[in-house]
Amino acid sequence: MKRLLGDLCLDLENQYADVATSLALPVPYFRYLGRSLGRDAYAHWKVVGWIEALNDLVYFIDLLQQIREEQDVPEFAAQLFAECQEKFFENSYLEDLFPRGSAQASGLERRLNQLCKRLTQELTQESLCLVPGLPMLWCEAHKIPSWSVAIQLGGNVERVETVGTMAMGLGGDSYEAPSSLKRAxxxxxxxxxxxxxxxKLSVKIGRTVTPLCTMRGYRLDWSWQRRPSTVAIETEAGPITVGQTLVYKEDRQPKTVAATSTTQVTRINRAWTTIQEAWPEGHGVLSLLTTRIVPLKAKGVVSFSYRHSPGLSFINCFDRGNLDLVDDLIHENSHHHLNLLLRKYVMYQGDRNQQVFYSPWRRSLRPFRGILQGAFTFTMGAMLFERLSTWASGVGGAARWKRAGFTEKDLQRARFRCLEEVESVRYSIHDLEYASWHLKWLTGSGKQLVKQLAATVEEVEQSIELHRKAVLASKFGPALRKHMKELQQARELYGPGRLSRA
Structure with a gap:
């Protein structure tokens, strides 16, 4: 990521200098910030997200330059519309550029310019908050009397930010403005x-200037109220913090941000400890790749994470039980894990965005990347449920299971989920192998990953097989039989081959 930041700054200085200047993009400060960040900081979700957003901005600046010279704007719009549909499935860029949901050419240059301005404002504001005190040092080092930056403090529900608060640094602390400033x-x-x-840092609204913090020697004195982050777990890799709770409306859209109760922090701590005891290897990866958890209070909304925010997991803690909480922590961490591998290795050739493979989890056709994500994350899920099943067995198993907050029904469900995921992953492994050997989509790294997933799920299946008969005889039996039948029907309908075993 450090190299990417340097390359992006170089592009902005050389290829896009005029546009960067018109946007008032502080590229020299970005370089200064890059030199100030430690090595570990480049793996932090805030820094990675900031650099990824800068990468997006450079992409859109390039498009802005292109459209100003483009002769066939309708064709340009059609190509961009298709590209946005494929590339930006996690962002709002498609809606920003094509609000009507079609390749609208009229006004596209204006919308591109507006998007670049918005991203510039967000990126600049974020850059000033990553390392507290650094903007003041920048002004001092470069003999800048005063630097004015437009910021937005109106709150952002999706970023879990409330009105009049500024998140400062990488530790999760935020600072809350006085009531008078909030009213303004x-x-x-x-x-x-x-x-x-x-x-000094100050916030100006109209003619009113309110101090934010003052640098006294090497110490920062804050004028706003500090809201420290909540630490749920201390690990060797650092603290695992819990953010405020993101509350959703009945239509499954974010509504507001609320304080997270100690009850939910305790549940997260217990779930984390359970993983540590039941699956030490999985816990090691979890501690390494997950750094912050944002609870969701959202009926019917599944937990999620973003590719551009590694280590940040949004976990539904209210609408799901203790077993689900453990599962969700591992599932989102698995997304962080695979996204890290995809940053480091080229797994497949081309975008491969055609929806040609059936997903056992979505029960619909999905692009290749979706199948790879599903196979990877649910292999980890199958491993988790198998480890939990083993952990609950033998001497002291029942006591351990109860201490973790699980019920006897949870144990049967964990074994059912393991068998269910084994069937699903085996189905998708078949498609991934087809994409590798027949379509030639996978690289050497991709082939190796699929091979490892196949071997892992086979080991899990061998271990959990002794519980298959009991699961089929339980209340989960009909669901497992139905799932296996649906997979068989999907294979017959979508191909590309037949299941090796029924």
């Missing part, structure tokens, strides 16, 4: 100006 923010629609000087 409501009048200004959240718009404000951050005034940066060599020894």
């Amino acid at each position: 923010l409501k009048q200004s629609a959240g718009l404000a100006t951050l005034l940066v000087r060599a020894n």
Whole structure:
């Protein structure tokens, strides 16, 4: 990521200097920030997300330059519309550029320019918050009397930010503005100006200037109320923090942000400890790749994470039980794990966005990357459930299971889920192998990963097989039989071959 940041700054200085200047993009400060960040910081979800967003901005700046010279704008719009559909499935860029849901050419240059301005504002504001005090040091080092930056403090539900708060640094701490400033923010629609000087940060709304912090020697004195992050677990890799709770409306859209109760923090701690005891190897990866958890209070909304925010997991803690909580922690961590591998290795050739393979989890056709994500994450899920099953067996198993907050029904369900995921993963492994050997889509690294997944799920299947008869005889039996039948029907309908075993 450090190299990517350097390359992006170089592009902005050389290829896109005029546009970067018109956007008031502080590229020299970005370089200064890059030199100030430690090695470990480049793996933090905030820093990675910031660099990924900068990468997106450079992409859109390039498009902005292209469209200004383009002769056939309708064709340009059609190609961009298709590209956005394929590439930006996690962002709102498609809606920003094509609000009607079609390849609308009229006004596209204006919308591109607006998107670049918005990303510039967000990126600049975020850059000033990554390392507290650094903007002041920048002004001092470069003899800059004052630097004014437009910021937005109106709150952002999806980013779990409330009105009048600023998240500072990488540890999860935030600072809350005085009530008078919050009232002013409501009048200004959240718009404000951050005034940066060599020894002081202030926030200006209209004619009112409110100090944020002052640098005294090497110490920062904050004028706003500090809201420290909540630490759920201490690990060798660092603390695992819990953010505020993201509350959804009945239509499954984010509504507001609320304080996270100690009850949910305790549940997360217990789930984490359970993974540590039942599956030490899995816990090691979890501690390495998950750093912050945002609870969701959202009926019917599954837990999720973002590719551009590694280590940040949004976990539904209210609408799911203790077994689900353990499962969700591992599942989202598995996404972080695979995304890390995809950053490091080229697994497949081309975008491969055609929806040609059946997904046992979505029960619909999905692009190749979706099948790879599913096979990887649910292999980890199968491993988790097998380890939990083994952990609950033998001397002291029942006591351990109860201490973890699980019930006897949870144990039967864990074994059912393991068998269910084994069947699903085997189905998708078949398709991944077909994509490798017949379609030639996979690289050497991709082939190796699929081979490892196949071997792992085979080991899990051998271990859990002794419980298959009991699961089939339980209340979960009909669901498992139905699932296996659906997979057989999907194979016959979608191909590309036949299951090696029924």
